[in-house]
Every structure is written in C-alpha cells, then in structure tokens.
Amino acid sequence: MAETIALKLTAKDFKSDQEVRWCPGCGDYAILAAVQQFMPELAIPRENIVFVSGIGCSSRFPYYMNTYGMHSIHGRAPAIATGLSASRPDLSVWVVTGDGDALSIGGNHLIHALRRNVNLKILLFNNRIYGLTKGQYSPTSEIGKITKSTPAGSADSPFNPLSLALGAEATFVARTIDSDRKHLQSVLRAAAEHEGSAFVEIYQNCNIFNDGAFDLIKDPATRDEHLIRLEQGQPITVGKYNVVHPEGSFGLKVQEGGTPIVHDATVQDPAYAFALTRLSGSDLNTTPIGVFRNVRRPSYDEIVRKQVLDAKTQATGSPEEMLDGLLNAGDTWTIL
Amino acid sequence: MAAPAKRVEQLDRVVIRFAGDSGDGMQLTGDRFTSETAQLGNDISTLPNFPAEIRAPAGTLPGVSSFQVHFADYDILTPGDAPNVLVAMNPAALKANLADLPAGADIIVNTDEFTRRNLAKVGYAESPLEDGSLAEYAVHPVALTSLTLGALAESGVSKKDGERAKNMFALGLLSWMYSRPFESTLRFLERKFAKRPDLVAANKTAFQAGWNYGETTEAFSVRYEIKPAKMQPGTYRNITGNQALALGLVAAAVRSRLPLFLGAYPITPASDILHELSKHKRFGVTTMQAEDEIAAIGAALGAAYGGALGVTTTSGPGVALKGETISLAIALELPLVIVDVQRAGPSTGMPTKTEQADLNMALFGRHGEAPLAVIAPKSPSDCFHAALEAARIALTYRTPVILLSDNYVANGSEPWLLPSVDELPDLRVEFATAPNTEDGRFLPYLRDPETMARPWAVPGTPGLEHRIGGLEKADKTGDISYDPANHEFMVRTRQARIEAIPVPDVDVEDPDENAQVLVLGWGSTYGPIGAACRALRQRGLTIAQAHLRHLSPLPANLGEVLAGYEKVVVPEMNLGQLAAVIRARYLVDAVPFNQISGLPFTAATLESMLEDVVKNG
Ligand SMILES: Cc1ncc(C[n+]2csc(CCOP(=O)(O)OP(=O)(O)O)c2C)c(N)n1
Ligand code: SF4
Ligand SMILES: [Mg+2]
Numbered sequence: 024m025a026e027t028i029a030l031k032l033t034a035k036d037f038k039s040d041q042e043v044r045w046c047p048g049c050g051d052y053a054i055l056a057a058v059q060q061f062m063p064e065l066a067i068p069r070e071n072i073v074f075v076s077g078i079g080c081s082s083r084f085p086y087y088m089n090t091y092g093m094h095s096i097h098g099r100a101p102a103i104a105t106g107l108s109a110s111r112p113d114l115s116v117w118v119v120t121g122d123g124d125a126l127s128i129g130g131n132h133l134i135h136a137l138r139r140n141v142n143l144k145i146l147l148f149n150n151r152i153y154g155l156t157k158g159q160y161s162p163t164s165e166i167g168k169i170t171k172s173t174p175a176g177s178a179d180s181p182f183n184p185l186s187l188a189l190g191a192e193a194t195f196v197a198r199t200i201d202s203d204r205k206h207l208q209s210v211l212r213a214a215a216e217h218e219g220s221a222f223v224e225i226y227q228n229c230n231i232f233n234d235g236a237f238d239l240i241k242d243p244a245t246r247d248e249h250l251i252r253l254e255q256g257q258p259i260t261v262g263k264y265n266v267v268h269p270e271g272s273f274g275l276k277v278q279e280g281g282t283p284i285v286h287d288a289t290v291q292d293p294a295y296a297f298a299l300t301r302l303s304g305s306d307l308n309t310t311p312i313g314v315f316r317n318v319r320r321p322s323y324d325e326i327v328r329k330q331v332l333d334a335k336t337q338a339t340g341s342p343e344e345m346l347d348g349l350l351n352a353g354d355t356w357t358i359l
Numbered sequence: 360m361a362a363p364a365k366r367v368e369q370l371d372r373v374v375i376r377f378a379g380d381s382g383d384g385m386q387l388t389g390d391r392f393t394s395e396t397a398q399l400g401n402d403i404s405t406l407p408n409f410p411a412e413i414r415a416p417a418g419t420l421p422g423v424s425s426f427q428v429h430f431a432d433y434d435i436l437t438p439g440d441a442p443n444v445l446v447a448m449n450p451a452a453l454k455a456n457l458a459d460l461p462a463g464a465d466i467i468v469n470t471d472e473f474t475r476r477n478l479a480k481v482g483y484a485e486s487p488l489e490d491g492s493l494a495e496y497a498v499h500p501v502a503l504t505s506l507t508l509g510a511l512a513e514s515g516v517s518k519k520d521g522e523r524a525k526n527m528f529a530l531g532l533l534s535w536m537y538s539r540p541f542e543s544t545l546r547f548l549e550r551k552f553a554k555r556p557d558l559v560a561a562n563k564t565a566f567q568a569g570w571n572y573g574e575t576t577e578a579f580s581v582r583y584e585i586k587p588a589k590m591q592p593g594t595y596r597n598i599t600g601n602q603a604l605a606l607g608l609v610a611a612a613v614r615s616r617l618p619l620f621l622g623a624y625p626i627t628p629a630s631d632i633l634h635e636l637s638k639h640k641r642f643g644v645t646t647m648q649a650e651d652e653i654a655a656i657g658a659a660l661g662a663a664y665g666g667a668l669g670v671t672t673t674s675g676p677g678v679a680l681k682g683e684t685i686s687l688a689i690a691l692e693l694p695l696v697i698v699d700v701q702r703a704g705p706s707t708g709m710p711t712k713t714e715q716a717d718l719n720m721a722l723f724g725r726h727g728e729a730p731l732a733v734i735a736p737k738s739p740s741d742c743f744h745a746a747l748e749a750a751r752i753a754l755t756y757r758t759p760v761i762l763l764s765d766n767y768v769a770n771g772s773e774p775w776l777l778p779s780v781d782e783l784p785d786l787r788v789e790f791a792t793a794p795n796t797e798d799g800r801f802l803p804y805l806r807d808p809e810t811m812a813r814p815w816a817v818p819g820t821p822g823l824e825h826r827i828g829g830l831e832k833a834d835k836t837g838d839i840s841y842d843p844a845n846h847e848f849m850v851r852t853r854q855a856r857i858e859a860i861p862v863p864d865v866d867v868e869d870p871d872e873n874a875q876v877l878v879l880g881w882g883s884t885y886g887p888i889g890a891a892c893r894a895l896r897q898r899g900l901t902i903a904q905a906h907l908r909h910l911s912p913l914p915a916n917l918g919e920v921l922a923g924y925e926k927v928v929v930p931e932m933n934l935g936q937l938a939a940v941i942r943a944r945y946l947v948d949a950v951p952f953n954q955i956s957g958l959p960f961t962a963a964t965l966e967s968m969l970e971d972v973v974k975n976g
Contacts, residue, residue, distance in 0.1 A: 039826065041838065070821045075661070078829075086826050086839065091818035093664060094828025096687050099657045102649065106658030107818075110620050110645060111665040114818055132657070135650040327645055334640035342613045342642065347780045349639070350606060354394045354543050355596045355777070358587075 032063040039089040045080060050201035050228035054148065055087055057207045062090075065115065065215055072115045075104040077129055079121035080155045081148035081227070098129025101136035101145065108142050109324050115215075118145040122163040123153045126182050130162075134191035139323035140219040144211075147184060147222070148201075150229035151236050151305075158232035165305035170232075185300040185315060188222040189293045195221035196296060196316040201228060202241055206252075206312060213314050219322040239307045251302065253313030258283035259299075261309055266302065274298045277309045288317040365574070365582045372431035373537065373585060374439030377529070378456050379448030380417050381410050381424040384526040388446075389426025391530055391547060395539035397597045397774055400587030401430040404886070405597075405772045406438035406959075411711050418472075418480045423455040432586040436738075436886035436893075438771060440961035446529055448472060448503070451481045462495040467532070469525070471504035499578055503528055510568035516561045524558075524565035531569025538584050541566065591776055598775040600739035600768035601628070604698065605635035607746025609642050612668055614747070615754055615786035618643040620662030622655035623672045627710040628766045629700040632672045652677035656684040656697065663693045666790060666817035668750060672698040675717045676707070678761075679724070685759050686729045687829050689853065692804075692813050694753035696746075701765040703957040712957030713766035715882055716933040721761040722911055722940070728850045730857040732756070733911040735763040737885035740775035742768060745908065747784060754788050756860050757812040763910070765932075767959045768883040791816035791823055803827060803837040811856035862909040864916040869903035870896065876973050877924035879949070881907040881937055884930055884960055891965035900973050910937070913944070921947045928952055928972055930965055 037059040045051045062072070072090040076082035078097035085092030095103050100118045108116045118136075125133045125147045136143060152170070153159040159172040163184060167176040188196050195217040199210040207225065214221035226237045240250040248262040259266035265283035269276050275284065275298040290296070296316035303310040338345055375392070379385040386407055393405050408425045415422035429439035444465045447453035449472035460466070473486050487493055488500060507525040508518065516524075527548075534541050545563055552558040573579045598606075612619035621644065623633040637646040645662075649655035656671040663669030671681065678699045688695045701717045703709035717724075721733045732752045736745035742764060749760040791814035794801045801823045804813050816823040825837065833840035834848055867877070868889075880888045885906050892904045905920055907913070921927055921941065927949045929938040935951030942949050952968055954960055 041826075068821065069824055070819055073818045086828070088826075089824055091824055092826040092828075093691075094826065094830065095657075096683055096829055099653060099684065102654035102657030103661035103664070105654070106620060106622060106647070106661030106663075106667075106669070107665045108661075109647065109658070110618060110662040110667045111818065114665070131650055132654050135654065327647070331640045331643060331645055335643065338641035342616075343780050345641065346610055346613045349609065349642075350777050350780070351594065351596070353596055354397065355594050356398050356400065357594045358400060358590050358592050 030063070030066060030068060032069065034060040034063065036069065037062045037089050039087050041086045043087050044083065046231050048230040049080070050150065050230070051081055051084070051148065053201045053204065054207065054225055054227060055084065057204045058211065059088070060204075061208045061211050064212065067115050071113060072117070073107060074117045074119055075100045075107065076119040077121070077124035078155065079124045079153070080229070081119060081121040082124060084119040098124050098127070099132060100124070101129065101132040101141075101143065104143050105136055105139070105141045105323070109327050112142075112324055112328055116143050118143050120145065120147050121154070122147065122149045122151060122161045122184070126162040126184060126187070134187070137188055137191040137193040137220050137222060140192070140194055140320050142219055142322045142324045144214050144221045145223065147224050148227040149184060149224050150227045150233055152229050152233035154229045154232060163305075181305050183300055183304075184224045186297060189297045189300065189316065193222045193316065194219045194318050194320050195314070196300075197222070197314045198224045198226070198312045200226045200237065200241065200312060210314065213317065217317060219320060237307065240310050249308060249310060251309060251311040253286050253288070253299070253311050253315065255286055255288055255314070257286055259286050259311070274301055277302065288314045291318055366580060367582050367584055370583050370585050371433065372429065372435065373444065373583065374427060374429045374442045375444040375446065375533065376425055376427040376442035376456060376459075377446045378423055378425035378452035379526070380451065381414060381422050382417060383424070383448045384523070385424050385426050385448070388526045388530050389428055391544045392533060392539065393428050393597055393772065394543050394547070395534060395541060396428065396430045397595065398540050398543055400590070401432060401585055402434045402588040402590060403428060403430045403597060403772070403774055404435055404438045405429070406767070407770050409711050411709070418449055418451055418477050420451050420455050420481055423451050425452070425456060430585060432588050434588055434590065436890040437959075437962055440963045446533065448525075448529070450477050450483055450487075453487065454481045454483070460496065463497065465497045465499065466493065467499045467501060467529070469503035469529075470500045471502050501532070501572070501578065506568065506572060507565050510564055511561050514557070514561050514564060516557055520558060520561060524562050527562045527565040528569035528572070531566035532573045534566075535570040535573035536579060536582060538582060541570070590774070593776045595774045595776055597772050598740055598743075599770055599772045600736065600742040600764055601631040601700070601770065602635055603740050603775065604736070604742035604746045604762075604764060604769075605632045607743040608636060608670055608696070608750065609639050609644065610743070610780075610783055611747050611750030611786055612642055612644060614783050615668055615750065615788060617666065617668040617788070618645065619670060620659055620667040621646045621670045621672065622649050622658035622662075623647070624649050624652045624655045624677060626674045626677050628702055628769050629672045629674045629677070629698065631769070632698065632700070652680040653684060656681040656695075660684060660688050660691075660693065660695055663688075663695050664691070664817070666815070668696070668754070669694065670696040670698065672700070674700050674702050674710075675704050675720065678717060678720055682725050685731065686725045686727055688759040689725075689729045689731055690829050690832070691827050692757045693815070694757050695759040696749045696753050696762060697759055698762045698764060700769045701763060703955075709957045711766065713883070713959055714932050714955065714957065715763075715765055715884070716936070716955070717763060718881075718910065718933065718936040721763055728854060730854050731758055731911065732760040732857060732860055733763060734760065734909050735882035735907070736768055737882060737906055737908060739768050739771045739773045743775070743778075747786075748908075751784055751786055752860060754786055755812065756810055756856065757815060758857060763882055765883045788815065790820065792820060794822060801825060802835045804832055805835045811852070811859060858912045860912050862912055862914055865905050865907060865914040865920060867903055867905045867920055868892070871901040874901040874903035875925040876928060876969070877903045877905060877921070877926070878928045878930065878969060879905050879907065879921075879937075879941070880930055881910060884932065887960040887962045887965055888930060890962035891969055894962060894966045895969055895973065900970065902969060902973055907937070918945050921945050921949075926950065926972060926976065928969065930954075930960060930968070932960070
C-alpha cells in the first residue's frame with residue numbers, strides 16, 4: 024500500500040489524450056472507465072503496464088490508456104503479448120480482445136496462451152457480434168442469429184468462452200458485466216492478483232448491432248431470477264432456487280430446494296468450474312458471474328526465465344569469452 | 360601378416376558419396392570423414408541428401424540417404440558435380456545414385472546386402488554385380504556386414520549392434536584409401552558412446568578392421584593422397600549453414616548486449632536453427648516453440664517491442680503465414696529478423712530440396728506498400744556473417760529484415776575460418792530514455808535524421824508511455840491518422856528509409872578486365888557460378904562475376920556495374936525472379952537462366968551455358 028501512496032495515481036492518470044471514438048452508449052465506455060478507475064489500485068507505475076490488443080471495436084482500448092500499448096492485428100494479441108511477457112517479467116501485461124478476435128481468428132493463440140499459463144490478464148469483451156465490421160454474427164452469437172451475413176439465421180453453435188478456456192487448461196476463469204462496475208472491478212482485482220493467465224469474459228453491450236443482448240441479466244426486473252453471483256465460500260443460489268449437485272449426476276442443476284453447493288474457485292479439478300460454466304447456455308437463463316476457477320500452476324514465463332537464469336548462473340566468463348568458446352567448439356584445426 | 364606394398368597416388372581433388380539406407384548411418388559416416396579431412400587441411404565442401412520420409416521401408420529407393428564430400432588441395436566452391444567414388448551400402452543406394460557417376464568411377468558395394476530379396480525390392484532382376492551392367496566402373500565388392508561381424512565375433516556385442524558398426528568398417532576403409540588421420544574419429548566414438556564402453560570398443564574395432572582390410576587385402580591396390588590446400592592462416596572448423604546461422608544470431612545477441620528471443624514453429628529445413636539456439640540459453644537466448652508460424656513471429660515481435668533482439672526462423676510456407684505480422688512490424692518500425700530457409704514449392708512442394716523461389720515473396724509478398732531489407736548468404740559459413748548483418752540492419756534501422764537462406768547452404772558444410780570475437784561488429788543500440796521535444800513531449804515517430812529510425816522506447820521507461828499500432832500513424836506523433844497527405848508522406852518515408860540503408864557496393868570479379876559477359880547471382884548459387892567462371896577462365900575465356908548479398912536495398916553501384924557489360928546473365932533456382940527485378944529497375948536486358956529441379960546447379964551446367972553465351976552472344 025505504501026507504494027500506492029507514493030505513486031499517487033488516480034483514474035485520470037490512466038486517461039490518454041486520445042478522443043474516445045466508440046458509438047455513444049457502447050458498453051466499451053463503461054469498461055474503460057472501470058479499468059481506468061481500478062488501475063491505481065495495482066500500485067504499479069504506469070510505465071510498467073502494457074495493454075496489447077487485436078482488432079475490433081474493443082481492441083481500440085489501448086489507445087485510450089495512458090500506459091504503454093500496442094493495437095496489433097486481428098487475433099494475434101495473445102501471441103504478441105506472450106513474447107513480451109516471457110521476455111519482460113517486470114511488466115504487467117494485459118490483453119484486450121473481442122469475441123471475434125479471441126475466439127474466431129485468434130482462437131489458436133488464445134488456447135495456447137491459456138495452456139502455457141502465460142502471465143497475461145486477458146479481457147474478452149463479448150458482445151456476441153462483430154462490431155467493427157458492422158454487424159456480422161460471431162462465434163458467440165446464439166444459433167439462428169439473424170445478421171447481415173446470416174439473413175436466414177446462423178447455422179453454427181456458439182462457443183461458451185469459459186468452457187473453452189477451461190478445456191484449454193486455464194488457471195483463472197471469470198465472467199463479469201460491463202454495467203456492473205463494482206463487480207467488474209472485483210474481478211479485475213482477482214485477475215491481477217493471479218499469477219499466470221487470467222481469463223475474464225466481460226459481457227458487453229453493442230447498442231448498435233446487438234442491443235440488449237444481456238438485458239435478461241441486467242434489467243432489475245429480471246436479473247434476480249437469472250443472475251448467479253459466485254462468491255468464494257458462499258452457497259450458490261439464484262432467486263428462490265439453489266444450485267445443487269444431484270446424486271449420480273456429472274453436472275450441476277438449478278432447482279427448488281436441496282442443498283446448495285458452496286462455491287470454491289480453488290478446487291483443482293476443473294470439472295467443478297466446468298459444470299458451473301454449463302449452467303447457462305446462450306439463453307442466459309441461469310448465468311453465473313464472478314470467479315469460476317482460480318488455481319496456481321507455474322507460469323510459462325517463470326519456467327522459461329528460470330531455464331535461462333540457471334544457464335546463465337552456471338556459465339563462466341564474459342559473454343565475449345563464452346562466444347569465443349562457442350565458435351571454437353568441436354573439431355577445429357589451425358593453419359599457420 | 361605382411362602387407363603387400365601399396366602404390367600411392369597423388370590426387371588434387373576427390374568427390375566421395377556415401378549412400379545407404381536411412382538406418383545405415385551414412386550422415387554420420389560422411390560427417391566423420393569430413394572431419395578427418397578437415398584435420399588434414401584439405402579444402403572441403405559437403406552436401407547431405409536426406410530422404411523425405413523419416414524411416415521409409417528399409418532397402419527401398421525412397422529410404423536412401425546419402426552424403427557427398429568434395430575435398431581438394433586447392434580452394435573449392437561446391438560439393439562437386441559428380442562423385443568419383445560411391446560407397447553403396449545396399450542395392451537401393453547403388454540404383455539411386457548410379458546415374459550420377461561418370462564412367463570410371465569407383466564403386467564400393469556391400470555385397471552382403473545384395474540378396475535376392477533386396478534386389479527385388481528395387482526392381483533388379485539380376486544382380487548388377489554379376490550381369491556386367493557395371494562394366495564401365497571400377498567395382499570393389501566388399502562383404503562389409505560379414506567382415507564387420509567377423510571382426511566383432513569376440514567382442515560380446517549383440518549381432519544387431521555389430522551390424523550397426525558396419526558404417527565404421529566402411530569409414531575405416533575409406534580413411535585408409537584416402538590416407539585420412541583417424542584420431543578425431545576415435546575420440547568421437549568415445550564421446551558418442553560414453554555410456555556404452557562395449558560400443559566404443561566395437562565401433563573402434565570395426566573402424567580398425569576396415570582400415571586393415573584396405574591395407575592387407577589385394578582388393579585395393581592403390582592408396583591416395585591429397586595434399587593440404589593453401590588456406591588463409593587461422594583456426595578453422597567445418598560448419599553447416601544452419602549451424603553458422605544460429606551462431607551468427609548468438610553473436611548478434613552478444614555484440615548487441617540484448618537478450619535474443621526466437622519464436623519458431625518446426626519446419627524443414629529450418630528446424631535445426633531452433634534446435635541449435637535452444638542449447639544456448641546461457642547467452643540470454645530464449646527459444647519458444649510456438650503453436651504456429653503466426654504466433655512464432657508474433658511472440659518475436661512482442662519481445663522486440665520489449666527490447667529484445669526478436670528473431671523468427673522458418674521456411675517458405677511459414678513466411679506466407681507470417682506476412683501480416685511482417686507488415687505490422689513494418690508499420691511499427693521495430694527491429695525483427697525473419698529467416699527463410701527456402702525449399703522447393705509451391706505448397707509443401709519438396710521439403711528436403713532446394714530452391715530460390717521465395718525472393719518475390721521476400722521483396723513483395725505483403726499487403727500494402729511494405730518495404731523491408733532482404734539479404735542472402737552465399738555459402739554455409741557465410742550464414743554466420745549474414746545473420747550478423749541482418750541483425751545489424753534490423754537494430755540500426757529499426758526494420759524487419761528477411762534473411763533468405765536455402766536448403767543447399769543450410770545443410771551443406773565447408774571449413775569456416777573462425778572470426779575473432781572482438782572484430783565482429785559492435786551492435787549496441789540506445790533505447791530512448793527521455794522526451795525528444797523541446798517542450799518535453801515524447802514523439803514515438805520522430806526520426807533520427809541519419810538513420811531515419813524512430814526511437815526504440817521500451818515499456819518500463821518512465822515518461823515515455825505511448826501507444827503504437829497497425830493503423831496509419833501521423834508523422835512524428837504516431838497518433839492515428841487518416842489524413843491523405845500524411846498517408847502519402849508515411850508510405851513514401853517507409854520506402855525511402857529502406858532504400859537509404861547504406862549497403863556495401865557489389866564487387867565484380869573480372870580478372871581479365873575485358874569481359875563482355877557478366878554473370879549475376881544471389882544467395883547459394885555463388886559456389887557453382889564461381890566454379891563455372893573459374894573453369895571458363897582456365898580455358899582462356901573471359902567472364903565477369905558479381906554476386907548480390909543485399910537484395911533490398913540493392914547496392915548503389917549495381918546500375919553502373921550492369922551498364923559496363925554487353926550481356927548480363929542471371930542464373931537462379933527459380934523462374935527468373937531476380938532477373939525480373941533487374942530488368943524492371945535498370946532497364947537492362949538481363950538474360951535469365953533457370954533450373955527448378957530441387958537440385959543445386961552443377962558447375963558443369965553453368966559452365967556449358969556460360970560458354971555458349973561468351974562464344975555466341
Ligand atoms: C486479417 C483480418 N481479417 C479481417 C479483419 C476485419 N475485422 C476487423 S474487426 C473484425 C471482427 C471484430 O469482432 P470482435 O472481435 O467481436 O470485436 P468487436 O468489434 O465486436 O469489439 C473483423 C472481422 C481484419 N482487421 N483483419
Ligand atoms: S459498433 Fe457496437 S461495439 Fe462497436 S463501438 Fe459501436 S456500439 Fe460499441
Ligand atoms: Mg464482438
């Protein structure tokens with residue numbers, strides 16, 4: 024905390040001089056404001072924070088943060104951030120991506136970053152649509168979605184991003200909502216504290232091409248019956264219902280009565296977190312938010328760095344002497 | 360036993376090809392022979408030829424693996440057009456290589472493998488050893504396997520291990536025939552089988568048995584000697600192009616004082632660079648085997664953004680995947696080295712065969728106006744210097760650089776005069792540490808007037824927080840800009856700054872100083888072109904040779920050089936990619952000469968083509 028005081032940073036310090044150019048009313052504004060307000064809490068000097076993004080409306084994000092930032096190419100942010108993070112352990116590296124960016128063109132990089140457990144905080148702004156390219160369906164759009172590119176309804180089933188992340192061996196998996204600043208920041212906090220990949224899905228409203236996509240769990244009139252707030256050590260309930268583990272079943276179930284299970288994100292077996300992610304389909308009918316999984320596993324960065332450090336410690340001589348030795352290795356001969 | 364006296368003949372050069380099944384250890388045998396030859400001070404050039412399949416069925420034509428070594432008492436430029444000696448470990452090896460042998464060549468065959476079954480496998484109805492079809496060659500039938508097993512009868516090793524040692528018998532025999540010093544091979548066997556003393560002993564015995572066989576039997580009446588070549592004084596080591604390239608990258612890391620980050624995805628024939636670099640972590644080298652080529656270059660670029668020497672190594676199919684990220688690196692103006700070890704395409708093509716067909720892709724194969732620097736090594740050992748040069752350009756001018764190696768230089772080897780480390784270029788760079796305007800702001804696209812490079816301001820530097828990206832940037836500030844005049848300015852500036860990179864003038868070798876014909880090459884064709892030119896000159900013809908290492912930007916004097924000759928011929932292992940550039944850029948009627956067989960040019964092919972041009976215009 025001492026450092027926080029010394030740094031004396033505020034949300035304003037994290038605002039860049041660039042004019043924010045999202046559509047008025049876009050959920051991205053709320054996320055940006057929440058992140059900027061949260062950042063001082065990290066107690067990390069601005070110069071040690073880097074935001075790397077791909078392409079999409081959401082991926083404009085780094086331009087608006089007064090930190091280091093790279094707006095890269097479509098889908099590749101996790102790969103670029105991996106190289107940065109693995110070679111610069113002193114940095115706090117954040118990835119901002121969209122549902123198309125992360126799950127369509129960049130799906131491969133996302134799963135491999137999670138599998139490696141690279142020390143990245145990955146924020147996936149899921150608006151279930153391609154915003155920047157003006158409204159095509161995305162890999163998280165519900166089946167049958169009518170868009171410009173699918174006038175007869177989309178034919179493909181969506182990904183559940185959290186189930187996917189768990190399948191990719193993610194060690195930290197969470198979900199939050201653009202409009203709930205307090206919750207969003209609590210999830211960011213947990214993500215920032217996690218060593219290794221932290222995967223955060225943020226439900227984000229695109230009021231132009233997919234307005235109201237998450238109203239069921241946002242609208243005060245309906246949300247209490249559909250939104251499940253996961254809290255560590257607390258029983259999991261929704262409205263008058265309990266989330267239970269029926270005898271002999273593999274998954275979890277929402278039902279009246281029974282003993283609600285008590286949430287524990289630190290359970291090693293990913294089957295538990297996976298069962299939680301399966302409580303909601305794209306209908307959002309019973310949607311958990313919060314931290315689903317939070318376990319420790321050595322990060323790629325740590326392991327790779329240790330290998331290099333160990334090799335360096337065992338080496339003797341200046342780099343030039345070592346190079347001379349390397350060049351002269353093996354069978355050499357001398358001509359006088 | 361009293362050995363019959365053997366005649367000793369002096370030769371100035373020999374080409375030997377060791378050929379066998381991929382399980383016969385021919386690469387190792389060739390390597391050892393090369394090393395012994397190097398110890399003796401001959402000049403050497405080698406070329407392996409691997410089967411495309413990892414383990415094709417034993418004894419079949421696709422399973423044949425070979426290693427050719429050319430050595431001489433003068434400096435040589437190629438692994439040799441045609442072998443004078445073929446060591447054939449089985450019928451498949453004989454059949455696959457026979458067409459390359461000139462009449463009179465020596466053939467040493469392992470007769471034990473010439474069984475009915477093995478002959479049938481490769482379609483020999485009769486044994487070629489008996490049907491007279493090899494009459495024009497000097498055939499030396501040797502029961503290699505049974506002789507080896509006989510020598511090892513008392514050794515206690517299994518029959519399988521004994522059979523495996525037959526390559527050492529062959530090596531011993533050839534070492535005797537060409538009077539090679541064998542101490543390094545004995546030492547090598549001690550290292551290789553350090554954990555199996557029985558195998559050390561068995562392989563040494565097999566080697567010795569092969570040597571003695573040459574000395575004592577009447578089958579071999581002549582022994583040859585090849586005097587050391589006159590080579591520049593210094594310490595040498597035999598090296599392949601891929602090894603040299605990896606060492607060049609390590610040297611660049613040392614000389615720049617930067618950590619090296621390699622992102623790579625395995626692909627033939629580039630993987631050995633990844634393997635080699637992954638052994639050198641003590642130099643601060645991090646290697647990442649990425650999920651694909653796009654991630655590999657992405658990670659390298661991310662590391663470069665963070666202040667590392669970022670490198671990605673691949674072959675043509677991988678470069679195609681990396682294209683979008685290379686354009687990003689061009690827009691970001693960050694240093695990055697992209698190594699393309701070219702192979703025969705299109706598509707998967709012939710992964711183990713060579714070609715120079717990625718020049719167009721290197722120069723032009725990206726979206727948008729996306730210029731970068733391109734350089735190509737001319738020989739295996741030159742890969743070391745080319746890698747350093749690529750790193751120097753990338754770091755000094757903050758640009759991606761494509762290094763175009765190919766399968767021929769990557770897997771070929773030659774003696775390398777080891778450089779002294781302090782004489783290697785100093786590649787130290789300065790990161791930006793402070794604002795760069797008078798009013799205390801930091802402009803990420805404010806250029807150094809001399810290099811036209813923008814500041815390398817790495818994350819972690821206080822006060823220089825800034826955002827960069829692929830969207831067009833306003834001059835100096837780097838802010839997003841759609842201004843038409845700014846875009847025009849930035850496109851022209853990106854082009855101009857690459858063209859302004861100072862590269863050395865191209866040298867012309869024209870010893871007679873009155874040549875009418877210039878032969879212009881680039882990359883790995885240097886050896887065969889040079890050998891062809893020498894041969895022509897020895898026959899009293901005049902010809903000039905110029906070879907390009909820098910393909911972007913081209914040397915400033917190239918136009919003048921081209922204008923000085925009546926005829927310019929451009930041999931390439933593609934359909935004329937450099938020739939097209941030369942014609943477009945200098946309005947010179949450059950004549951392409953092309954071979955796209957997956958094989959390197961032979962000096963003889965080029966010699967006869969050039970002879971025709973010199974004599975008939
Ligand atoms: C290689 C490439 N292909 C396609 C595009 C076009 N493109 C830009 S953003 C985008 C989809 C963005 O959707 P999402 O990731 O969900 O981001 P959002 O705009 O919804 O925030 C596409 C297809 C591109 N920029 N690059
Ligand atoms: S298109 Fe949608 S996601 Fe993009 S800025 Fe507009 S509202 Fe936001
Ligand atoms: Mg989207």
